[in-house]
Amino acid sequence: MLEIKNLHVSVGGKEILKGLNLSIAAGQVHAIMGPNGSGKSTLSYVLAGRAGYDVNQGSITYNGEDLAALPPEARAAKGVFLAMQYPVEIPGVTTMMFLKSALNAQRRSRGESELDAIGVLKTVRRKAAALNVSEDMLKRALNVGFSGGEKKRLEILQMSLFEPKLAILDETDSGLDIDALKLVAEGVNALRDPSRAMLVITHYQRLLDYIVPDRIHVLAGGRIVAEGGKELALELEAKGYDQIVKDAA
Amino acid sequence: MSSAAIETKETVAALGEKYKYGFVTDIEMTRAPRGLSEDTVRYISAAKNEPDWMLEWRLAAYRRWVQMKEPNWARVHYPKIDYQNAYYYAAPKNTPLKQSLDEVDPKLLETYNKLGIPLNEQMALAGVAVDAVFDSVSVATTFKAKLNEAGVIFCPFSEAVRDHPELVKKYLGTVVPVTDNYFATLNSAVFSDGTFVYVPKGVRCPMELSTYFRINASETGQFERTLIVADEGSYVSYLEGCTAPKRDENQLHAAVVELVTLEAAEIKYSTVQNWYPGDENGLGGIYNFVTKRGDCRGDRSKISWTQVETGSAITWKYPSCILRGDDSVGEFYSIAIANHYQQADTGTKMIHLGKNTRSRIISKGISAGKAQNTYRGLVSVHAKAENARNFTQCDSLLMGGNCGAHTVPYIESRNSSARIEHEATTSKIAEDQLFYCQARGLGAEEAVALIVNGFCKEVLQQLPMEFAVEAQKLVGISLEGSVG
Numbered sequence: 001m002l003e004i005k006n007l008h009v010s011v012g013g014k015e016i017l018k019g020l021n022l023s024i025a026a027g028q029v030h031a032i033m034g035p036n037g038s039g040k041s042t043l044s045y046v047l048a049g050r051a052g053y054d055v056n057q058g059s060i061t062y063n064g065e066d067l068a069a070l071p072p073e074a075r076a077a078k079g080v081f082l083a084m085q086y087p088v089e090i091p092g093v094t095t096m097m098f099l100k101s102a103l104n105a106q107r108r109s110r111g112e113s114e115l116d117a118i119g120v121l122k123t124v125r126r127k128a129a130a131l132n133v134s135e136d137m138l139k140r141a142l143n144v145g146f147s148g149g150e151k152k153r154l155e156i157l158q159m160s161l162f163e164p165k166l167a168i169l170d171e172t173d174s175g176l177d178i179d180a181l182k183l184v185a186e187g188v189n190a191l192r193d194p195s196r197a198m199l200v201i202t203h204y205q206r207l208l209d210y211i212v213p214d215r216i217h218v219l220a221g222g223r224i225v226a227e228g229g230k231e232l233a234l235e236l237e238a239k240g241y242d243q244i245v246k247d248a249a
Numbered sequence: 250m251s252s253a254a255i256e257t258k259e260t261v262a263a264l265g266e267k268y269k270y271g272f273v274t275d276i277e278m279t280r281a282p283r284g285l286s287e288d289t290v291r292y293i294s295a296a297k298n299e300p301d302w303m304l305e306w307r308l309a310a311y312r313r314w315v316q317m318k319e320p321n322w323a324r325v326h327y328p329k330i331d332y333q334n335a336y337y338y339a340a341p342k343n344t345p346l347k348q349s350l351d352e353v354d355p356k357l358l359e360t361y362n363k364l365g366i367p368l369n370e371q372m373a374l375a376g377v378a379v380d381a382v383f384d385s386v387s388v389a390t391t392f393k394a395k396l397n398e399a400g401v402i403f404c405p406f407s408e409a410v411r412d413h414p415e416l417v418k419k420y421l422g423t424v425v426p427v428t429d430n431y432f433a434t435l436n437s438a439v440f441s442d443g444t445f446v447y448v449p450k451g452v453r454c455p456m457e458l459s460t461y462f463r464i465n466a467s468e469t470g471q472f473e474r475t476l477i478v479a480d481e482g483s484y485v486s487y488l489e490g491c492t493a494p495k496r497d498e499n500q501l502h503a504a505v506v507e508l509v510t511l512e513a514a515e516i517k518y519s520t521v522q523n524w525y526p527g528d529e530n531g532l533g534g535i536y537n538f539v540t541k542r543g544d545c546r547g548d549r550s551k552i553s554w555t556q557v558e559t560g561s562a563i564t565w566k567y568p569s570c571i572l573r574g575d576d577s578v579g580e581f582y583s584i585a586i587a588n589h590y591q592q593a594d595t596g597t598k599m600i601h602l603g604k605n606t607r608s609r610i611i612s613k614g615i616s617a618g619k620a621q622n623t624y625r626g627l628v629s630v631h632a633k634a635e636n637a638r639n640f641t642q643c644d645s646l647l648m649g650g651n652c653g654a655h656t657v658p659y660i661e662s663r664n665s666s667a668r669i670e671h672e673a674t675t676s677k678i679a680e681d682q683l684f685y686c687q688a689r690g691l692g693a694e695e696a697v698a699l700i701v702n703g704f705c706k707e708v709l710q711q712l713p714m715e716f717a718v719e720a721q722k723l724v725g726i727s728l729e730g731s732v733g
Binding site: 048049050051052071072073075076077082084086087088089090091092093098101102103105106109141158162 | 679680681682684685686687688689690691692693695699700702703704705706707
């Protein structure tokens with residue numbers, strides 16, 4: 001589904017990703033682990049299409065299509081979803097209004113009919129209940145005054161609502177206590193599906209106790225330096241990033 | 250909302266125009282001779298079969314005006330206006346004294362259909378009565394019958410002069426005196442038509458009243474006059490909408506609106522102003538120099554202004570409240586959007602005269618392109634205004650690096666018991682907000698429309714329901730081309 005080859009990306013003229021290779025098939029969950037500054041967030045932003053993240057070399061192919069050539073909204077409509085590390089506040093726009101606008105924008109882009117307010121409301125309420133997203137949160141302005149946990153739950157609610165084909169979770173565990181982490185992980189696991197690929201980006205092994213990946217990649221210095229099964233996470237936890245990076249070199 | 254924005258954008262695209270009201274209706278016009286003199290004033294008065302007292306009133310205003318100087322304190326710039334090179338009166342031929350819509354020129358009705366004004370029986374469902382002013386003459390007033398039942402007078406201004414002279418004489422010029430300011434005085438001399446509303450004691454007006462203004466003829470100024478009187482204990486909600494065709498020359502619009510509320514009466518006055526703003530390079534557009542003022546004459550009365558200003562090359566407008574009655578309340582809710590080369594200098598004056606008077610000002614200014622947007626407001630508490638209170642919030646949103654937002658609050662207090670609060674913020678649409686919306690599937694312009702509508706929400710909420718949707722769409726359209 002996703003094929004990244006020799007990807008070089010620079011931000012503000014500084015090269016962050018330096019020849020990254022990664023391949024994810026439908027139905028798989030891959031994890032990217034790496035120390036701070038290794039390029040994890042850059043990878044997530046370049047996949048979602050954020051302005052200022054320039055692809056200098058290499059390719060990102062998504063379902064046979066050149067992903068880098070598409071604007072972010074077109075990627076979203078084609079099933080790419082990024083659960084962000086720092087969800088953004090939009091004052092005056094209720095969460096419900098945002099969800100409806102975004103869902104219908106995606107549907108329109110795919111040539112599907114738009115859902116009416118009641119249709120969206122029903123779907124959202126059903127999915128929100130499972131993630132413990134309250135009715136009150138849906139009425140409040142998007143992410144405004146939300147706690148860290150509420151923001152992350154809302155990201156997963158959006159993932160559940162948009163039903164993406166490729167879901168990227170950028171440090172979804174950051175800022176969560178253990179109960180919130182379990183809830184979010186359950187939400188993510190419920191979305192595991194043979195037709196869906198997931199890329200879980202995390203600094204800590206902890207999240208991978210709950211979302212068990214098929215494959216782990218270690219990102220350091222803008223490249224994948226080590227790969228393995230889920231047991232690699234434990235090894236990382238035991239040895240630390242420095243040792244793994246040295247071993248790989 | 251976002252889907253509405255898209256739908257509207259498609260409509261605009263289909264018309265091949267950014268400004269979809271930029272069409273001209275080909276109708277034979279009767280005009281006063283070019284230029285301005287006592288003869289022009291007499292011509293207008295005669296064309297409207299006015300009584301002598303009205304003519305004298307106009308002439309007094311004209312004589313005053315020739316001695317006045319155009320104001321230059323606003324943060325707006327424009328070439329000198331040649332007042333002798335414009336027409337001051339233009340009327341579609343053969344329109345006077347229409348008894349029903351069937352008698353109105355079909356082309357005119359077609360224009361109104363293009364504007365999306367449902368000037369027909371569908372209006373009953375919406376519960377809106379419309380007085381449509383096309384250039385200078387009011388062509389049709391709907392729903393008179395139903396309003397008559399309630400005793401509400403809602404008619405073209407010229408008709409009120411004829412049929413209700415005692416009311417017009419009693420209130421005209423009592424809120425905005427003939428001598429008030431250059432543009433108001435000009436209006437007093439040459440006003441051509443407008444709307445008159447009188448709501449009798451204790452009556453809650455059974456429907457929203459609405460006037461639609463349109464400038465069609467070229468080189469013609471529009472000077473309408475609106476007078477709304479709410480007698481004791483009455484209530485009325487009134488909305489005006491404005492559009493004009495695209496023309497390369499600038500056209501002057503200098504209206505005067507006077508509101509009077511007697512004891513415990515309330516007027517809610519909403520404006521959606523979408524005059525032609527000029528093109529992307531600042532060519533053409535309307536000069537909107539308007540004087541709007543309300544007088545809370547009675548105790549416990551209330552006047553609430555809501556305005557959505559998206560059009561005009563230049564806006565110079567300060568809808569104000571004189572809080573004369575004790576416990577009276579004044580409100581001003583404003584959205585001013587300026588894109589490309591538009592200039593807006595707008596705000597309000599809240600004059601606290603009575604005891605326990607309260608005022609609230611919520612202003613949202615959005616600037617994009619090379620536009621300049623100024624909030625200018627005065628809160629004045631006079632010596633006898635015990636316990637006066639004011640709350641002011643001015644928020645500015647900037648898009649891109651070439652526009653400007655300015656906030657100029659004047660605060661005067663002569664009573665130590667007054668409480669005056671002023672809050673102001675200036676922000677930009679953040680890149681991360683745009684990216685977040687786009688990453689969830691919204692196109693860039695749709696994302697901007699969503700964010701800006703969120704920014705304006707407190708004001709949009711004040712509009713009557715049926716117009717709020719329209720205003721939200723307008724917000725999106727006005728900012729097209731401001732991102733990317």
